[in-house]
Amino acid sequence: MDRALAMFGSEIAIAFSGAEDVALIEYAKLTGRAFRVFSLDTGRLNPETYQLFDKVEKHYGVRIEYMFPDAGEVQELVRAKGLFSFYEDGHQECCRVRKVRPLRRALRGLRAWITGQRKDQSPGTRASIPVVQVDPSFEGLDGGAGSLIKWNPVANVEGKDVWTFLRTMDVPVNALHAQGYVSIGCEPCTRPVLPGQHEREGRWWWEDAKAKECGLHKGNIDREAAPKAGTGGANGSAGAGAPDIFQSQAVVGLTRAGIENLLRLESRAEPWLVVLYAPWCPFCQAMEASYVELAEKLAGGGSSSSGVKVAKFRADGDQKAFAQAELQLQSFPTILLFPSRTARPIKYPSEKRDVDSLLAFVHSLR
16 A cells, blocks of 8 residues: 555545445554545435544544535435435436546545455455455546556455454544444445344345445446347346446437447538447446536537537437447447538447547547
């Protein structure tokens, strides 16, 4: 970890939420190097967790960089499904709005991040995590696959040893630990565990234990279970249960007939930018915030941006063969620009999927 702080400087930050993360902050302080700490405030944390944030800031003399969910997205979710929809249809959608998307925004400014993941935290999803890895789900400062390093310094450390360190150093911890809480998330989704129960059994207890990741470390599951391009997806296949992505009024959802119409046109009234995606694909998920932001910029009008439609087409499952034959699909995501005066679409050639890179591609070919 000392090496990581030295190597990346201000472009690395510690993700803070639980006991392991306090241990990482303590160690970072012991190195004598400057460090940054960020945390996700979902708006549904326990009061004790907010009290811990305050204690940590005062104890270490740091300012935690809080990332909040988009108020409009939270409002839309709650109005459509109520405050506790996750008890009925699973936690993934709520976590995506309140945790995953804010995390994406935080990581886009970094080259590396430090987490408190341990192998023994969740045998079903974390047993094989390495100490250092290329983040399989999120993008960093430079954009594109491979642009973010994920550091898991305590991957091989057992929970009891973490707690020995915390007690020895006499550092702040969440008061909920003394009440039987081990793994602590949002208040509605966390409860104490009983003697003999595994720590993750206190999280999303109404769901299958194999799926106990909120999306922040979804790559732990994706490496083992996510279908590859064309092997799963829509219409009853392996990825059918994944929540849809690129949800915005500025992004047009194209059907098979819609994209076939685009292909048939010799000239178009306006250019179309279309992402071919699968909602279970971690790289599609990683570019979601950038693509939606781009769509909203283009929808906003102005001389430099008006007259471009932004769309999505789900190209896995039954649509895979068509997308491969007609839409140049080789892997997810694939981004195509349908120019206004050229019949065939032009494939975006880069893995940099930040807003500025995508916007430069659009403007260069308009």
